[in-house]
Amino acid sequence: MTRWVVAFWLAWFALAVRAGVPGGIEVIALPADVEGxxxxxxxxxxxxxxxxxxxxxxxxxxxxxxQHATIDxxxxxxxxxxxxxxxxxxxxxxxIADEQMVTPAxxxxxxxxxxAARMRAQYQRFEPLPELARESPFPLxxxxxxxxxxxFGLRRFYNGAARRPHSGLDIAxxxxxxxxxxAAGVVTLTGDFYFNGNTVFLDHGSGLITMxxxxxxxxxxxxxxxKRGEIIGRVGATGRATGPHLHWSVNLxxxxxxxxAALALFATPETAVPTx
Numbered sequence: 001m002t003r004w005v006v007a008f009w010l011a012w013f014a015l016a017v018r019a020g021v022p023g024g025i026e027v028i029a030l031p032a033d034v035e036g037x038x039x040x041x042x043x044x045x046x047x048x049x050x051x052x053x054x055x056x057x058x059x060x061x062x063x064x065x066x067q068h069a070t071i072d073x074x075x076x077x078x079x080x081x082x083x084x085x086x087x088x089x090x091x092x093x094x095x096i097a098d099e100q101m102v103t104p105a106x107x108x109x110x111x112x113x114x115x116a117a118r119m120r121a122q123y124q125r126f127e128p129l130p131e132l133a134r135e136s137p138f139p140l141x142x143x144x145x146x147x148x149x150x151x152f153g154l155r156r157f158y159n160g161a162a163r164r165p166h167s168g169l170d171i172a173x174x175x176x177x178x179x180x181x182x183a184a185g186v187v188t189l190t191g192d193f194y195f196n197g198n199t200v201f202l203d204h205g206s207g208l209i210t211m212x213x214x215x216x217x218x219x220x221x222x223x224x225x226x227k228r229g230e231i232i233g234r235v236g237a238t239g240r241a242t243g244p245h246l247h248w249s250v251n252l253x254x255x256x257x258x259x260x261a262a263l264a265l266f267a268t269p270e271t272a273v274p275t276x
Contacts, residue, residue, distance in 0.1 A: 021087040022064070023153050025252065025261045026056040028082075033074035042253045043126050044069065045206035047136045055138075055265065057207075057252025058084060060153060060165055089153035089165060108194060115193045122189050122201045122209055123251045129205030137183035137204040139267040141229060143212060144180070144246045146173030152258040168211070168249035169259040175244040177235040179212055181226040190218050196247070197238025202226065209251040214241045 020026065030037065030052040037044040037054040045055040056069060064086040068079045104112060129137075150170035181202060188209075189201040196213035200220060203209055216236025226232060237244045250262040 020058075020082060020084055022058060022062050022084065023060045023087070023089075023256070023258045023261075024058045024084075025257055025265060026058060026067075026069075026082050027265070028054045028056070028069070028080055030054055030071060031073045031075075035072045035074065037072070038070040039067075039253055043207065044253045045208060047138075055208075055252060057255035057257040059255035060167070087153070104194070112194050115191075115196075118189065118191075119193070119196075119199075119201070119211075122203075122211070123254055123256070125188065125203050125209055126207045126253075127186075127203055127205055136266070137185075137208055138262075138265045140182040140210075140250075140263050140265070141180060142171070142263055143182050143210075143232075143248055144171050144173050144177055144235060146171045146177070146235075146245070148172075149243075149245055150247075152260065167256040168247045170245050170247050172243065172245040173235045175216055175234075175236060177244075178231045179215065179233045179235060179246055180229050181232050182210055182228070183208075184228050185210075185226055187220045187222050187224045187226060187232070190220065190222055193239060195240045197241065198233065198236060199239075200232050202232070207251070207253045211249045211251070213247045214238050214245060216244070 030046065032050065032052065034046060034052050037046055037056070039056050040059070047053045047055065054069070054071075058067070062084055064084050066081055067084050068081050071078055071080055148169065149172040150166055152166060152169050154166040183204045185202040185204040187200060188203045190199065192198050193213070198215035198218050199211065199213040200215065200218055201209060201211050212233060214236055215233040215238065217234040218232070219234065220226060220232045235244050235246055248259055250257050250259045
């Protein structure tokens, strides 16, 4: 990747999405002899080439202010500093008819805890790029086309009870609509989970993990390698859902980030998904 191409993409990305906010993405140019990049004690995705680039996911819970990434290079280590500014995500109030999906009975809590631990482990993965991904996984494909019914970061209330912020993007579509892999990757976890319903985790390498849930049908198996655009499931309303949609989450270096920002990364101005 030539220097002017890198400069173009970085400039476009800065204009296209709100980087530098909780839940955003910070993109930095690296020295040619880079050996690794770290943020909050975790390794960060490095896209190799003559002009390497680091792609840093900023957690939703990060404190606004100056943040620091550590860059290890052949000539030594140094810090890259960037500013995270506060962002006020709006509230969303949702009514769920099944109270067990808001305040589960005691006998369901063990299952919920066990499933949550399995999913957390997925988000901590940092594996090499899979064989099918010879190049950068970006730009990503939007896994299903449809109306955006819930944005990332919303402060959610179910039946008046506060819950964690929305960690993905909800895309409403007809039941049975195909869901495709946003990039080449490996299926690392599938299952029918209490809140998520039918769920698929994909590892795209270097800490980029995507997850889709509420599917009506899963069409892949754990351990399977998938190509960009390959069908992995069908839209549904399983788990805690008020209608058929895909909840899609994107994870970088252990942090859930705004999928719109991830879709905009290295997309062309003509094809980038609009952001507010």
